[in-house]
Amino acid sequence: MEREGEAMIYYSALFIIMIIGTIINIFTMPRLASYQLNKNKVDPLVSILIPMRNEERNVKSIIRSLKGLTYQPIEVIILDDQSTDQTRQLLEQEIQCDKRFSVIEGKPLEEGWVGKVHACHQLSKRASGDYYLFIDADVVLEKDTIQHVLALAKKKKAKLVTGFPRFPVKKRMESLLVPLQHVVVFSYLPTIIANGGKYPAATAAHGAFMFFEREAYESIGGHEAVKSSLVEDVHIARALKEKGEKVILANVTSHVNCYMYEKDDEVWNGFAKNVYTGLGRSLNKLVALMVFFIVYYVLPVPLFLYGIVSEQVLLLLPLLLLFLQRLLIDLAAKQKWYLFITMPISAITLLFLMNHSMKQSVQHKGYQWKGRHYK
Template structure:
């Protein structure tokens, strides 16, 4: 038993050494949009936002966009079957600013997820040669779009995605989000998108800036119409087709309150967790076992009376702390001191995977924004 544990810990240590080297090189290629010169004038940018029951946040978000220094903008606000006054807020904003157009969607056609359909319809109304897809709860600093467009043009990009600052109030929510971003980063390696020869793509729903031509040539959102993780899949699609893509940090330019509580985070991850594991039980079991062995066990095994096991565990903890700090300092506004509760947040993450997978099977699909999508259809459309 001790020998097997020592072997597993040694393998984990090798994995973390490789992950640290990869992150060190990758994060060096991660530019910060705050450092880019702001573009004062340029092409028409079409901003597309789809919202379903977002009355609590959408007005504040759109008003931060309306106050941008860069003014050659238009908005297509898509009300996706809202029941809470979202559509009325959109119409009122459109009356205040002629650059805003509103599209109301009343029915969802078969074979589509609601948001994907809404974004596709909104993009179809865009007049600009560049489209920005952004969520309804993102807050923009007044120079955000000018700096992003400057970077987009200077780099000759087809697609730019930007990482926002994730806002959280409670300690445990910060710790959980910090762990989630840590896991997402070493698993998806988003910085690899900045290497032209890499096939790794990335997209973030808060800020997906894309040339209209590339978007249409890639098949629009119709190509990913049944993907709950549409933002990520759009980026992966663009990269796979050979378009020039980059990810940049925008922690001072963009802010979003991803979730308001830990419970809301668990509920929110119901739609993406199983999709990220390709709707396969084998991947769920692998994710649970891998997370537990590599990110929980060392914190208990470090107290082993066996010196080899204790030493390997301590080495794993040090490497984990180093990688966590690197990612946290570049990708989040949170303190790296949250690593002190790392094994507990790892257990919370395992719980979220188990919960999301169980509920998906129990319901026979995912429930998102009041609409149910069958697991059978999700699997069929995403093969």
């Protein structure tokens, strides 16, 4: 009994250490809203670049949010990537005569390229700004977003500012999996090292919001340098760090909202294509991560239940600490606060997803996304 109690103290200490690390990450990650742009005689041109493929459900919200931006000067270039729905017609309807906007027709996907990367590459070739802001079609920006991100980039002398948006989740699968992106970043990425150094391994990025200084972007070859990557956002951020440039991961949830998925199967397929590839298709890394998730996120539940039955208060502590950590993350990410209680279920769902993602790769079945098949 004494040894069991000692083991539980060490086990609980793991959660306390993780909570401390999470708090440090929350408070050391730059917040977009904290940076104000100084008044200049001439502000740099910002090119907002958006790839769209069958995005008819998102056209109205994104165009209206971009029309409301208060920063000038901007140009907005949208690439219609071989859409088969009403994307193009809705774009023309929403843009009307606004000369800041232009829509270009995407070229057929070339061999060796991933669809989104190919679209972003084409967009960059048409842009003329001093800065490039790549955003996804499911993003909605607050009106003063550009001022804040530009101020942050200048203050930190960053060549890339990126961040994980706020995710206003609604569906069941979406609520379980999408918020885990913030859990991973705030729990496991040492923000001080990621933002203060140029160590490529300590890098995170989100393709829904990537703000580049043009010269730095072009110096690494742009999206062409990561043309075959399914996790191009992380790989292009690492490429900048490898060149000695500064990359800043910021908390952008105050200004950037991302409505990632509409259906549960979209959530599953979207995460499936990224999980195993994001681990470098390493089976050893995947197994190690799955073991850790079982020990850290799943085991506290049976311990908690047994603790209630056996009246051992110490057994309740791991799950309570886990809930506290998740609650702190959700508050920092402006997520629905009550989702913390779903953390063990989210972890179990992710475990099944990890296994599925690995099998799709190992069995050479590949991944389906937006009507395209990727190996």
